[in-house]
Amino acid sequence: MMLPKGTVVAVADGEKINLFRNSGDEAGLKLVAIAHDTITADAGTSTGRQPSSANPDHGQAEEDQFSAGIVQFLNHQALGGKIEHVVIVAAPRALGEMRKHYHKALSAILLGEIAKDLTGHSLADVEKALIADR
Template sequence: MKLTKGTLVAVVDGEKLVLFENTGAQEIELTAKPVPAIPERASGAPGRNSGGSNPDNDTQAEDGFAVGVADALNHMVLTHRTESLLVIAAPKTLGQLRKGWHKETEARLVGEIAKDLTGHSTDQIAAAIDKA
């Protein structure tokens, strides 16, 4: 996958968000960007206990984090802090993110990669983008 210069790359899992900007013109060159605070959000109905059909607390926390990340990325798009966005996320997290995209965010998405790369180096992330 080729990225234009200035594309925001969000690498997400259920607990962590890392942001990069592609600063390379021909090759992918990722430069770390500051990450906004993601407010803790509860997912699911309050007061519900985990059971057979109810998600456990960890799952609710991860889903809530994904909702917060979607809100933060939507805000960046809507305030014109990015013209194009690539999201790399663990598959489950990516599913939760998709539920929260604003239509303008969807329009600026240049791609999604369903892979957990949050603990990887920038070189490994760039290689995964190149292969996609």
């Protein structure tokens, strides 16, 4: 995947997120970690499933709400003009939940998505996944 300089790469799952910025150019990807505000679960998000004693799925509901919180953060960044381009790399389940909450402003700057869980992987692994997705 060719990423312009300054592209933000969000690497996430249902529990954590790492943000990177491409400090290289389209020909030479070079990701650097960037600081970000704490992401909180979007408690107002309806996941469509209600945990009960017969089906205790509290963990999945929390992960879905965290995924929605990630998108809420990215939507805010896109609407505020703080990011020009973004790529989302997320665990397949988290990515599916995240897609439900994209604002049109975020969709407009979204360069791509990779359905892969790389949150616990090295920066080199993230860069390899982005390069392989060309």
